[in-house]
Amino acid sequence: MPTYEYHCTSCGYRFDEFLKMKDRGKPEKRACTECGEKKIKQGFFTPPVGGADATLKPSSDFKEILNNMKHGGHVPKKYHDKLDDSINNTKGRRW
Numbered sequence: 001m002p003t004y005e006y007h008c009t010s011c012g013y014r015f016d017e018f019l020k021m022k023d024r025g026k027p028e029k030r031a032c033t034e035c036g037e038k039k040i041k042q043g044f045f046t047p048p049v050g051g052a053d054a055t056l057k058p059s060s061d062f063k064e065i066l067n068n069m070k071h072g073g074h075v076p077k078k079y080h081d082k083l084d085d086s087i088n089n090t091k092g093r094r095w
Contacts, residue, residue: 005044010037063087 006027007014013034017027028040069075070083 004042006040006042008032008035008037008039009041010039011035 002021002024003016003018004024004027005014005016011032011034013032015027015033017024019026024042028042029038030040031038032040066083066087070080075083
């Protein structure tokens with residue numbers, strides 16, 4: 001279930017709700033818990049936060065898993081060079 005963000009257009013109060021997709025409109029029908037007005041709107045306020053540390057190197061377990069995938073026939077040969085790049089961390093991540 002996704003988390004939806006809402007705000008009151010009357011007082012500016014913001015809150016999150018963890019709801020099923022079919023229920024995402026229900027908070028807009030309720031009164032604001034702060035001011036009591038029925039002026040709740042759904043919005044998108046918080047940008048997703050993420051990132052990666054480019055200095056990290058794969059652990060030996062990670063290398064072993066990728067080697068097993070490569071040599072166990074789980075990955076077509078045309079992708080073996082990409083697995084090698086991941087194992088050696090020779091190319092930067094492309095986000």
